Amino acid sequence: MKTIFATILSISLFAFTLKTEPTKYFTREANITFLSEAPLEKIEGINNQAVSMLDISTGQIEFAVLMKAFEFDRALLQEHFNENYAESDKFPKSNFKGNITNFADVKWAVDGDYSVTVTGKLTMHGVTKDVTAKGKITVKAGAISATSTFNVLMSDFNIVIPTVVKDKVNNSVKIEVISNYKPYLG
Amino acid sequence: MTTNQYILLFISAGLLIRVILSYFIAKKIGTGRNIGYKNSLILSLILGAIIGLGITLLSKKPETTNRKRRDVVFAILLFGFFLGCVLVSYGLFEYFRTNAKTADLEADLKISAIDLYNAYSDNESQSDSIYRMQVIEVTGKISEIKKDTSGIIILLDGGNGMFGVSCSLQETDKELKKAEKDNTIIIKGICTGMLMDVVLTRCVIVQPEKK
Structure with missing residues (x-):
């Protein structure tokens, strides 16, 4: 009798856990754009295979990206980006680990746009720096997406831009993030 | 080779042929005439070898011809011009090069x-x-x-x-x-x-x- 009861209990518990709303969301197709606008040249690198995790119960948000997966329209830019600046062979990945500071303001079950502030640590070129970025969370028909645009200084990450190319490469680089999440069932 | 590379090769070859032809027209025919090596060369380079040759042939022959040193200087300038063309086209080619198609x-x-x-x-x-x-x-x-x-x-x-x-x-x-x-x-x-x-x-x- 006891074992039957225990079995029923565990089955119902299992069913209950299955029913709960997911709190973890992820994407493997986040878009990250790297944009340097200098007087003589606009350089844009696009990566649409960034990975991101979002935990809506804690507001924790993470991104990871492979530097070599940034695509530029001209091959020379891509080679210079990987060889001279990002040093992608030495530092193949960049990542961001942070928190949505005002995540309590976001109603995850109600459709709408929510302005958020994210603070965390950005690791790039082997250097970790604190970064704060403003962004937007959009909830629409149960789907969650996040966008953000922020600037980082290359010099903060020990990336030196030679004086010769000062007019072509800006030390301040704009990073654009677009991330459409889906529930993580792992 | 990509299409771009073919175009570049074609332009380079064309330039090379034009420079060589112009040089021979100027050296063999222009030098011995009133028009001179220099003018003949410039005309042939700018207007094309055939028109340059025509103009050079129209020019009359003068009494004396002694322009050896100038010829050497112009040969060097010519080489510089050609080298410049190659470097500029290589530079442009590198600048506009796109990633190889997978x-x-x-x-x-x-x-x-x-x-x-x-x-x-x-x-x-x-x-x-x-x-x-x-x-x-x-x-x-x-x-x-x-x-x-x-x-x-x-x-x-x-x-x-x-x-x-x-x-x-x-x-x-x-x-x-x-x-x-x-x-x-x-x-x-x-x-x-x-x-x-x-x-x-x-x-x-x-x-x-x-x-």
Whole structure:
């Protein structure tokens, strides 16, 4: 009798856990754009295979990206980006680990746009720096997406831009993030 | 060779022929005439060898001809001009060069999506040394096709139900229409490493709809 009861209990518990709303969301197709606008040249690198995790119960948000997966329209830019600046062979990945500071303001079950502030640590070129970025969370028909645009200084990450190319490469680089999440069932 | 390279080669060859012809017209005919080596050369270079030759032939022969030193100087200038042309065209070519089309590249390695994923999840750094930045032809089952603003991602099953090989493709890929979920497909792309999935960029479909 006891074992039957225990079995029923565990089955119902299992069913209950299955029913709960997911709190973890992820994407493997986040878009990250790297944009340097200098007087003589606009350089844009696009990566649409960034990975991101979002935990809506804690507001924790993470991104990871492979530097070599940034695509530029001209091959020379891509080679210079990987060889001279990002040093992608030495530092193949960049990542961001942070928190949505005002995540309590976001109603995850109600459709709408929510302005958020994210603070965390950005690791790039082997250097970790604190970064704060403003962004937007959009909830629409149960789907969650996040966008953000922020600037980082290359010099903060020990990336030196030679004086010769000062007019072509800006030390301040704009990073654009677009991330459409889906529930993580792992 | 890409179309751009052919055009560049063609222009360079044309320039070279023009310079050589002009030099001979100026040296052999122009030097002995009133027009002189210099003017004949400039005319031939700018207007083309045939028109330059015509004008040079129209010029009359003078009494004396002794311009050896000038000839040497102009030969050097000519060489400089040609070298300049080559350097400028090389520079322009490098500046506007686009990434090689994956369809034109020979695959360095052929592997199944499951084997590639397992190799990476077993030992990432070792796999990086074998596969990273290589052109890889991957065979696998499509577990997801996702269209995005900046392209298309096809996820190949890695044999664990969740992760696998993520391939980014251009929307213009003609074979894309035939790609369907659960079909086996062969995709060629450049391996850039692993995040949650093994990431392949600049992919093209080699063979679709193999059931």
